[in-house]
Amino acid sequence: MKPYAYVRATSVEEATAAHASSPGARYLAGGTNLVDLMKHGVESPGTLVDISRLPLDAVEEQPDGGLRVGATVRNSDLAAHPLVRVRYPGLSQALLAGASGQLRNIATTGGNLLQRTRCPYFQDTSKPCNKRSPGSGCGARDGIHRDHAVLGHSPHCVATHPSDMAVALVALDATVELHGPDGARSVPAADFHRLPGDHPERDTVIAPGELITAVVLPTRTAGLPSAYLKARDRASYAFALASVAGVLDVGEDGTVRHVGLAFGGLAHRPWRARLAETALLGRAPTARNIDHAVDAELALAEPLRDNAFKVPLARNLARRVLAALAEPARPAEPAAR
Template sequence: MKPFRYVRPASLAEAAEAHGARPGSAYLAGGTNLVDLMKLGVERPDTVVDVARLLPGGIETTAGGAVRVGAGVRGADLAAHPLAGARCPVLSQALLSGASAQLRNAATTGGNLLQRTRCGYFQDVSKPCNKRAPGSGCAALDGVNREHAVLGHSPLCVATHPSDLAVALSALDAEVEVTGADGVRTVPLDGFLRLPGEQPERDTTLRHGELVTAVLLPPGAFGVPSAYRKARDRASYAFALASVAAVLEVRDGRVARIALAFGGLAHRPWRARVAQQRLLGERPTPDAVRAAVDAELEAARPLRDNAFKVLLARNLAREVLGRLAAPGQH
């Protein structure tokens, strides 16, 4: 492991200053992803800024009825919180399917969103990877790409985002609170995580020195039927081949509210806005759900080894939406 300077700031402002002053710096909170990547030689920071004791660790309801989840909240605590579970099943289900109990006890909410891809070529420093070394190429394009993206990828990168929590937060219209030297700003989750485009090395729209300090859940995130379903190679503690987070409210037999997001298919959670628009105001019959999901997945561009992901995602979405639409199955 490359030697590095360790900084333990006394405040968030001091942390942002210490991080922003060095281009090769990295923030450390739970460390469940960063430390692994440092051991592999993928991440080689010259300075590690420890913010574990500084990040907000509470879950509170704001005056406007939104819920503010501090970036330092551990996954286990968020999954077990009364606001999750029965009131927001998609949130707790995503967290509980995402990692072992040991990792949930250590990993933070902010760090969960900032996970780097689990692409094998990204994690192997002997292979070309535009995300790890811009301009070196993408070995996954012609390599083993069974687990890679089918939506939103570019000729420079076909990696997927690994977070289960991020998929649920996308469906809940969450926002990310970001703190830096210029103060605090709030960004919609779908504008915080980015598609690869011409800069696959950038996973987020964070500016250098900024860090995630909270996630904001709107008042409407709670008390509405929702669910998360994940397909993976083994029954526990594996990353998604495809996953679905859905929120569905039916009134008088018609869809009054719907949010659908896919995981495991793209560089960030894929919000299925085409399917949502097709179903809003309609009766959620099996045929209507099938047509809406199929219309969304027409945009898929599978690689050599992963066309099965399109069918997998299609079946997951149909099953989850069908279950939420059935009376008494919420």
């Protein structure tokens, strides 16, 4: 048993000051991931800063129609919130696809974003892992990597980010609010997580001492058709082999005027499909155009020895999501000649 200090913060300022003054400190809210990692010896924080009693547990409607979700809102509460279900149904679906009912009752919005990879080499301290121990190597690259990345990986890390919620937030153009010793700032959800590059140990763009205080869902995607679809090895309590979150707005002329598309289970972070979005904007969401757009994005994939199946799997998921969202407005396609 390794000793650690415990601080029960009574304000955001106290929490960030305690974290910033203790190198290696960790914030504790639900603890569904952090406590497990401490048990396995992967995480050994010198200080735990308990933020579970801070007033960050509300879902607040904004004057412009968006929603501000506090960092300690429980996943189950967020998934069931009436305004989330009506305005951002893809987020509710993503939350319900994650973990189990018991874990969703404890896990928090901020903690969900900060959960770490489930790569077995990361979780086993006897194995090499650049994310856990920089410079030790990536055991998964030439080892067991069926569940690992096909997009954006590097020679140093091929792990994937496990969150379902984060994928939906990226597609919905959400932002993450941070508060630290230097004040507050906001980061687009699409830019919050990092690709591994040469520093896979850095999961996010959070600076030392910064705390997630909220996630903001914008008015521009409120009420638009959105959906989340996930493929996994079993029907529940399993991480995504591949997943897709989509948002689609089709104008009266039958062409796409807004689209958000993000993949989960394919990369070190939720993968915003910018090429696919650009290919669909201003075009009719026909099956042919959807196929062209998705194929353009997945042409970037670099599968490893045992996970090439993820590319057609993700392609089919994206086709299904976009086709379903486009169904009310999609025109009939011309017959093949």
